[in-house]
Amino acid sequence: MELATLRHSTSHVMAQAVKVLWPKTMLGIGPAIEDGFYYDFDKEEPFEPEDLDKIEAKMRDIIKKDYKFERLEMKKQDALKLFKSMGEIYKIDLIKAIPGDTVMLYKNGNFIDLCKGPHIEFTGQIKAFQLLSIAGAYWHGIETNPMLQRIYGTAFESEIALKEYLMLIEEAKKRDHRILGKQLEYFSLNEEVGPGLVLYHPKGAMLRTIIENYIKTEHLKRGYELVVGPHIMKSDIWVESGHYDYYKENMYIFKVEGQEYAIKPMNCPGHILVYRSKTRSYRDLPIRYFELGTVYRNEKSGVLHGLLRVRGFTQDDAHIFCLREQAEDEIIKVIDFVIDTLNVFGFDEFSVELSTRPAKSIGNDEDWEAAQSALINALKRKYLEYSVNEGEGAFYGPKIDIKLKDALKREWQCATIQCDFNLPERFDLKYIGQDGKEYRPIMIHRVILGSIERFIGALIEHFAGALPLWLAPTQALIIPVSEKAMEYSRKIEKLLFENDIRVALDSRNERLQKKIRDAEVEKIPYMVIIGEREATEGSLSIRSKSQGDLGEIKPEDFIQMIKKEIQEKVR
Ligand SMILES: [Zn+2]
Numbered sequence: 001m002e003l004a005t006l007r008h009s010t011s012h013v014m015a016q017a018v019k020v021l022w023p024k025t026m027l028g029i030g031p032a033i034e035d036g037f038y039y040d041f042d043k044e045e046p047f048e049p050e051d052l053d054k055i056e057a058k059m060r061d062i063i064k065k066d067y068k069f070e071r072l073e074m075k076k077q078d079a080l081k082l083f084k085s086m087g088e089i090y091k092i093d094l095i096k097a098i099p100g101d102t103v104m105l106y107k108n109g110n111f112i113d114l115c116k117g118p119h120i121e122f123t124g125q126i127k128a129f130q131l132l133s134i135a136g137a138y139w140h141g142i143e144t145n146p147m148l149q150r151i152y153g154t155a156f157e158s159e160i161a162l163k164e165y166l167m168l169i170e171e172a173k174k175r176d177h178r179i180l181g182k183q184l185e186y187f188s189l190n191e192e193v194g195p196g197l198v199l200y201h202p203k204g205a206m207l208r209t210i211i212e213n214y215i216k217t218e219h220l221k222r223g224y225e226l227v228v229g230p231h232i233m234k235s236d237i238w239v240e241s242g243h244y245d246y247y248k249e250n251m252y253i254f255k256v257e258g259q260e261y262a263i264k265p266m267n268c269p270g271h272i273l274v275y276r277s278k279t280r281s282y283r284d285l286p287i288r289y290f291e292l293g294t295v296y297r298n299e300k301s302g303v304l305h306g307l308l309r310v311r312g313f314t315q316d317d318a319h320i321f322c323l324r325e326q327a328e329d330e331i332i333k334v335i336d337f338v339i340d341t342l343n344v345f346g347f348d349e350f351s352v353e354l355s356t357r358p359a360k361s362i363g364n365d366e367d368w369e370a371a372q373s374a375l376i377n378a379l380k381r382k383y384l385e386y387s388v389n390e391g392e393g394a395f396y397g398p399k400i401d402i403k404l405k406d407a408l409k410r411e412w413q414c415a416t417i418q419c420d421f422n423l424p425e426r427f428d429l430k431y432i433g434q435d436g437k438e439y440r441p442i443m444i445h446r447v448i449l450g451s452i453e454r455f456i457g458a459l460i461e462h463f464a465g466a467l468p469l470w471l472a473p474t475q476a477l478i479i480p481v482s483e484k485a486m487e488y489s490r491k492i493e494k495l496l497f498e499n500d501i502r503v504a505l506d507s508r509n510e511r512l513q514k515k516i517r518d519a520e521v522e523k524i525p526y527m528v529i530i531g532e533r534e535a536t537e538g539s540l541s542i543r544s545k546s547q548g549d550l551g552e553i554k555p556e557d558f559i560q561m562i563k564k565e566i567q568e569k570v571r
């Protein structure tokens with residue numbers, strides 16, 4: 001039995017139960033989704049959380065009755081009449097949109113629904129299900145349409161599988177970066193600033209700086225050069241790049257002194273203009289330009305989500321200009337870069353997807369063939385398994401996506417490697433070949449972490465907020481037990497600071513237990529507890545987040561230990 005079929009069938013049973021409990025309710029649609037199903041309802045009074053229990057109880061009755069799912073074919077006219085008689089205005093809307101003279105219906109018990117199936121045979125085959133949440137959803141997702149109430153649920157083939165899934169979502173809730181981000185004071189998103197625009201608070205800005213410094217240094221080590229472009233550029237550049245035609249509705253465009261400008265949604269044109277600023281020889285290639293480029297894209301407010309979907313974000317973006325025959329090796333270097341980086345940040349698992357030529361595309365067959373085989377050969381040489389998204393590439397070239405897997409095995413989009421022969425053409429990029437003639441370079445767009453914002457979200461959820469020492473905004477918190485230990489505490493604070501350890505001092509007039517509890521909530525890797533004894537003996541009492549009490553240690557030993565752990569980027 002397909003899980004999707006089971007889940008969709010459960011959504012029918014849920015709708016059936018709702019109609020029994022609240023007969024005036026009108027039905028929207030009820031598909032299976034990735035982890036379960038939903039059904040949209042038009043009901044005057046809002047559903048209350050306790051209604052879910054009532055619906056579940058009614059569903060169990062229906063399952064017990066073991067109704068058969070019967071498939072019916074009906075003339076469109078008759079179906080319209082039928083649903084009109086039931087007052088199901090949304091179904092009428094749906095039937096009208098179906099081409100042909102007949103429509104499919106499914107019937108279980110006295111419940112009938114417009115549906116092309118497939119379904120399970122009997123309601124009794126539903127063994128394990130649970131309703132999860134209630135949300136609002138516009139009919140057809142259009143904001144001017146009526147707002148319906150959506151009930152989400154899930155179903156599995158066994159109680160054990162359902163329990164495992166419920167535990168996983170419970171754990172995911174605890175790790176939600178929007179909640180932890182607020183609790184740890186990393187960032188905020190608020191209406192005053194505008195939706196999808198991130199305000200980094202000191203600790204979040206520190207984390208971001210650590211990530212940025214690491215990734216910048218790593219690029220320099222790997223033969224990239226840093227470039228920096230402006231955040232706004234004249235519209236003409238976006239016309240030349242094609243964004244003005246293909247991407248305009250996602251761009252913020254405005255006028256200055258009669259001249260139209262756009263805030264950059266991508267970093268590519270800036271890098272291209274640097275390349276084009278002088279004559280290039282084949283001997284200069286590959287040229288690799290890197291920028292921590294902040295871009296702004298006009299995403300619909302409805303799709304914005306924490307740090308994952310935002311309107312302003314920074315990419316670790318680079319463009320490699322190379323000869324055709326260099327492309328494969330360059331792609332391999334990028335893949336190595338991605339894998340090394342994921343490992344450093346604590347991710348061991350990832351998946352790879354190749355997206356190929358879409359139906360609507362520019363460029364000739366030969367170019368596409370060459371670009372796709374460069375990507376495929378690179379993956380083969382790295383012995384990487386990958387799935388293929390047929391026809392899902394950009395209109396100007398194929399790409400590889402690498403998605404990291406977090407501790408809960410959820411996938412997060414991070415790296416993308418994209419071959420492009422369109423922009424070199426549009427911007428008339430050239431290099432002088434060995435024979436003195438002009439040729440077109442290939443361009444590879446690539447990001448390693450992807451969006452720094454999304455990557456921070458992934459890190460927070462992967463580590464449940466307890467970041468490894470080298471990433472922790474505060475690495476050590478000094479907790480004086482009493483006022484008498486304050487002077488020595490300040491001395492230790494200064495000593496750690498001078499040793500490049502990110503240290504803070506909790507000088508509040510609070511009880512020790514309260515200070516320790518707060519440090520735990522803040523998920524600080526090391527607490528340095530200093531009482532009168534430590535002050536007189538010139539020692540420290542250390543409590544490690546991962547290893548518990550480490551007892552009394554000399555300051556120089558603690559510094560050596562913590563520095564080693566930072567340097568080795570221990571997870
Ligand atoms: Zn159905």
Ligand SMILES: [Zn+2]
Nearest residue numbers: 266267268445
């Ligand atoms: Zn690009």
